[in-house]
């Protein structure tokens with residue numbers, strides 16, 4: 001059993017969940033994910049690790065409430081326990097001195113990019129964050145990101161903060177801000193990561209995306225998370241979850257994510273199913 | 278002297294038309310009368326072949342003799358001397374290729390139903406108010422880490438706990454048991470039985486750490502810092518696919534996914550449990566082993582109209598246990614022999630709709646001694662299907678080798694370990710079961726666990 005230290009809705013529909021799991025906290029690295037179950041009947045739900053505290057022995061994730069399983073998570077309160085919390089899973093983000101790195105985050109991804117920005121900055125990179133939300137009220141962790149980024153740029157759909165519109169404006173924003181990334185890393189809903197990859201391809205910017213398929217065990221045992229990358233089948237849980245966004249077969253990926261829609265079970269799977277487009 | 282009794286007492290079973298509509302156990306087990314009658318068939322040979330056929334050398338004539346005397350407690354004690362999982366082995370061991378194959382009665386008729394009698398005793402014990410717990414020696418100050426809670430890990434845990442070692446068993450999933458829990462279906466091996474066996478091992482003082490992925494939560498090297506020895510019984514959990522076009526369509530499953538959704542996640546009870554498992558109307562299962570039979574029979578129970586086993590060789594080469602093939606046939610699974618899927622075809626939304634297959638014919642025997650299937654040119658035809666389950670095999674998960682420098686692995690990712698002792702290329706690291714042999718059997722994993730436990734004990738205590 002794992003203890004819930006905190007569960008709070010930090011902006012509409014986005015919840016923060018902090019769990020006591022000292023072994024996971026000690027091993028956590030940027031880009032890893034965990035798998036949890038809200039209760040004994042629950043699905044195994046993968047969530048990206050957004051932060052951890054080794055001394056307190058806690059691990060924090062963000063999730064978007066979209067369906068039955070996340071509704072269960074959203075009902076948790078401090079002091080409750082959950083039966084399953086396994087991790088850290090997946091490969092960690094490649095951290096090196098790349099030069100200039102832009103991190104794009106949407107919904108749960110705004111939090112997920114935080115430890116990556118921190119590690120990249122520590123490795124001597126110029127780090128920029130570009131975060132996207134429906135409106136100013138849906139933004140979070142901007143101050144935290146500012147502590148590890150040279151600048152935090154904002155896009156809001158309604159224009160209430162920063163650039164108005166969508167990440168479809170990425171190329172234009174980079175040009176306006178005179179940022180020439182050596183690498184771009186995107187965390188968020190599938191459409192957003194697909195769009196980012198589409199935009200950066202002609203610009204020749206190496207683009208890493210964190211894929212969020214349906215998963216069950218998260219250790220390479222079931223194969224449900226398979227996707228095609230550069231013409232080869234990969235398992236997101238053990239070969240990823242990060243892949244080169246220019247090599248991902250997005251159409252196939254989207255079809256696979258939706259395979260359980262009819263059951264009205266949310267294809268939450270790292271909570272990236274808010275539709276922006 | 279009474280004439281030889283040459284026919285096995287049949288196993289009472291649920292009727293096929295009934296059982297395809299539920300997930301309850303198919304085989305119901307012998308009554309006391311049937312068990313004593315069947316046990317009475319044993320000739321109590323001077324040199325029993327059956328014991329030699331058992332990978333863990335159970336005293337078979339001994340326990341059978343106890344049954345004839347009505348001494349069931351004595352019988353279960355005899356089994357448990359060398360087998361910690363009798364309720365499991367009595368159900369899923371391929372006895373027809375092991376103990377029962379060596380039975381002297383086979384010269385004239387049918388062997389003694391050793392597996393059914395083993396199961397009878399285990400079930401008898403479970404029905405008693407109290408089970409006899411063996412006496413535990415004081416802790417000897419040495420600690421052992423066991424990676425994986427399948428039959429191999431459970432055997433090592435029990436053997437070494439009984440010798441005074443402090444055991445911690447790490448399991449990646451949220452329930453212990455390995456394939457017994459996530460792979461083999463409820464209707465063949467009720468999960469309550471697996472839980473009882475796991476509980477028994479825990480009652481020996483074994484500390485079970487679920488949700489702990491060795492290689493991720495902690496590396497092997499870190500474990501070696503806190504434990505005197507590590508046993509790796511991580512199984513063969515990496516599913517193979519056919520490597521044909523269309524395998525990433527929706528409706529295309531690995532057997533591991535299909536069975537895990539159903540067994541570990543209780544998908545057959547959706548929506549009481551949250552993990553869904555699609556009800557497909559027409560399901561094709563690729564492969565001919567136990568995993569394929571289990572997948573096909575699961576599909577039927579989930580309400581499929583038609584379930585096909587698509588196998589590239591013929592009936593004679595099916596690697597599944599004969600009993601399971603028979604069960605599948607009785608339940609209405611259709612067999613498409615000498616058939617090879619070559620392409621999966623989907624609709625515009627990415628769902629499987631058809632499978633292109635090719636006919637095969639059998640040529641000369643290959644390395645496995647089975648006749649090699651050869652494709653018949655121009656024999657392509659289509660099967661209309663909305664789901665397929667790939668059950669052609671598994672290999673060990675690369676997670677541990679990838680994160681353990683110096684751990685030697687073979688061609689198929691199996692950990693290389695000495696056959697007699699289980700010692701690997703890393704000091705203080707032993708391995709056994711499917712992670713070493715590739716997908717095999719419960720009893721062979723237990724046999725490997727037994728030998729490794731002995732070797733670990735010798736290495737740590739200097740004892741022989």
Ligand SMILES: Cc1cc2nc3c(=O)[nH]c(=O)nc-3n(C[C@H](O)[C@H](O)[C@H](O)COP(=O)(O)OP(=O)(O)OC[C@H]3O[C@@H](n4cnc5c(N)ncnc54)[C@H](O)[C@@H]3O)c2cc1C
Nearest residue numbers: 425427428429449455456460491512710711717718719722
């Ligand atoms: C569907 C199916 C039907 C079968 N039917 C039969 C049958 O009828 N008769 C028979 O004899 N055999 C059968 N088998 C084969 C048999 O189940 C296996 O040979 C046996 O379970 C192997 O035991 P094991 O202990 O080596 O591994 P497993 O049972 O595979 O257990 C390994 C355990 O290790 C865990 N693990 C893996 N990696 C890690 C890690 N890094 N950290 C922590 N834990 C980890 C896994 O989650 C798993 O729980 C069947 C197999 C399947 C899949």
